Amino acid sequence: MMKTILIADDDNAIRRTLELHLSDEGYVVRTAADGHEAIAKAEQQEVNLMLLDLRLPGFDGFEVLKIIKEKRPDLPVIMITAYDDMATAIESIRLGAIDHLGKPVDLDHLDEVIEKVFEMSLLAREGVIFRDAYDTHFEQNIMVGRSRSMKEIYKTIGAVADTRATVLIQGESGTGKEMVARALHFNSQYRNRPFIAVACSSLAPNLLESELFGHEKGAFTGAYRTKPGKFELAEGGTLFLDEISETSLEIQVKLLRFLQEREFERVGGIETIKANVRIVAATNKNLSELVACGGFRKDLYYRLKVVSIDMPPLRERKDDILILVKFLLEKMYLETGKRVDIIPQKTMNQLLEYSWPGNVRELENTLRRAVILSHGTVLLPESLHLDGNRDGDRFALVIKPLHEVEREHIENILIYTNYEKKRAAEILGISRPTLDRRVKEYGLDDSPRS
Numbered sequence: 380m381m382k383t384i385l386i387a388d389d390d391n392a393i394r395r396t397l398e399l400h401l402s403d404e405g406y407v408v409r410t411a412a413d414g415h416e417a418i419a420k421a422e423q424q425e426v427n428l429m430l431l432d433l434r435l436p437g438f439d440g441f442e443v444l445k446i447i448k449e450k451r452p453d454l455p456v457i458m459i460t461a462y463d464d465m466a467t468a469i470e471s472i473r474l475g476a477i478d479h480l481g482k483p484v485d486l487d488h489l490d491e492v493i494e495k496v497f498e499m500s501l502l503a504r505e506g507v508i509f510r511d512a513y514d515t516h517f518e519q520n521i522m523v524g525r526s527r528s529m530k531e532i533y534k535t536i537g538a539v540a541d542t543r544a545t546v547l548i549q550g551e552s553g554t555g556k557e558m559v560a561r562a563l564h565f566n567s568q569y570r571n572r573p574f575i576a577v578a579c580s581s582l583a584p585n586l587l588e589s590e591l592f593g594h595e596k597g598a599f600t601g602a603y604r605t606k607p608g609k610f611e612l613a614e615g616g617t618l619f620l621d622e623i624s625e626t627s628l629e630i631q632v633k634l635l636r637f638l639q640e641r642e643f644e645r646v647g648g649i650e651t652i653k654a655n656v657r658i659v660a661a662t663n664k665n666l667s668e669l670v671a672c673g674g675f676r677k678d679l680y681y682r683l684k685v686v687s688i689d690m691p692p693l694r695e696r697k698d699d700i701l702i703l704v705k706f707l708l709e710k711m712y713l714e715t716g717k718r719v720d721i722i723p724q725k726t727m728n729q730l731l732e733y734s735w736p737g738n739v740r741e742l743e744n745t746l747r748r749a750v751i752l753s754h755g756t757v758l759l760p761e762s763l764h765l766d767g768n769r770d771g772d773r774f775a776l777v778i779k780p781l782h783e784v785e786r787e788h789i790e791n792i793l794i795y796t797n798y799e800k801k802r803a804a805e806i807l808g809i810s811r812p813t814l815d816r817r818v819k820e821y822g823l824d825d826s827p828r829s
């Protein structure tokens with residue numbers, strides 16, 4: 380079927396050039412010379428694509444774009460403007476244009492862009508559309524996934540939530556260990572009591588000890604007053620010890636004693652304190668291997684794994700990917716206000732082929748980046764940037780020095796926060812001066828993008 384393209388430009392010469400060229404390329408061409416005509420013709424359903432000049436008599440091109448996007452949200456619009464600067468490009472895309480080209484128009488480039496737009500709408504028609512998913516109420520704490528292994532995990536959570544049994548959750552990073560810990564707590568009768576999470580790797584051993592067990596006034600320099608630890612604060616609820624493998628052997632001794640006797644002393648204290656706290660621990664290391672090489676106490680290991688839950692990596696439950704993608708795109712919509720809800724088969728294939736070494740967290744970050752950078756409602760395969768790391772080739776992208784990974788990560792977070800450095804530093808868990816230093820060191824553009 381022949382495609383119809385509408386050209387809206389007040390400059391006769393440009394209109395004529397584009398009309399001739401596009402007819403030669405085999406398109407049916409309509410033209411409009413001012414804003415009113417542009418809006419009227421864009422409403423005709425047979426128009427498949429529109430080229431819109433930013434400056435039209437009687438109307439600002441942005442106004443025209445807004446009106447057209449209201450009347451025909453499905454019509455792809457390419458903005459053409461003499462003001463080929465960042466601000467107009469950003470504003471065009473923000474208002475829903477699919478692309479933005481500068482004048483004079485490079486005809487070869489125009490052909491490419493048009494072809495791509497048509498290919499995209501073709502992809503969109505074949506794609507899985509799930510607008511209905513947005514009608515369901517979004518729950519932040521819900522785990523999705525209906526694979527066999529996830530169903531087993533839900534059952535285990537249901538069976539042990541109400542017991543106070545210690546649980547050890549093992550699995551690669553990003554598989555949902557913390558979500559399981561929360562689910563254990565919030566599905567128990569103790570859900571109104573505190574849930575407290577401690578990342579054991581984030582503090583030096585002596586700080587971690589006082590964080591967990593508290594300290595007495597004068598226990599060390601700077602201990603001006605007695606401070607209760609997380610064990611006391613979690614009274615009646617759950618204490619989640621994330622990355623338990625990172626605790627020092629001294630702390631392991633104290634944890635073991637707590638699990639055996641349900642009691643401990645604050646740092647520098649003599650009073651024995653009792654606490655009724657359920658312990659859930661998580662690790663992405665293989666604890667039994669660590670035990671074998673002396674890096675983790677065997678007796679503590681057995682005390683922790685009264686109940687043990689193993690989180691399967693995402694690559695071993697690929698039947699969960701589609702539902703996770705739907706769920707996460709909905710989450711991104713609430714986060715960013717951008718709706719991307721059409722997944723072409725080609726994109727789906729890439730998502731399924733990839734090995735996801737960073738599991739659900741990586742999937743989430745990949746989708747977040749794709750949504751932020753996308754210009755429409757279609758999740759394009761190339762916006763995923765998954766090229767080099769398919770199954771079987773899973774290390775192709777990860778063989779690089781740490782500083783490069785750090786640089787990329789910082790850059791992604793800066794883009795994600797739109798260069799709001801205060802937020803970026805918070806997310807990265809580093810101080811503002813540290814972030815500034817890294818930005819400078821790595822030569823990352825630190826100007827706001829809008």
Ligand SMILES: Nc1ncnc2c1ncn2[C@@H]1O[C@H](COP(=O)(O)OP(=O)(O)O)[C@@H](O)[C@H]1O
Nearest residue numbers: 521522523524552553554555556557558739740
């Ligand atoms: N089954 C799931 N359903 C929905 N989101 C999930 C699921 N598993 C993980 N996530 C998301 O992936 C990210 C990583 O999960 P998290 O529990 O922190 O993993 P881990 O503690 O194993 O590193 C979080 O943002 C979480 O919301």
Ligand SMILES: [Mg+2]
Nearest residue numbers: 553556557621
């Ligand atoms: Mg975690």
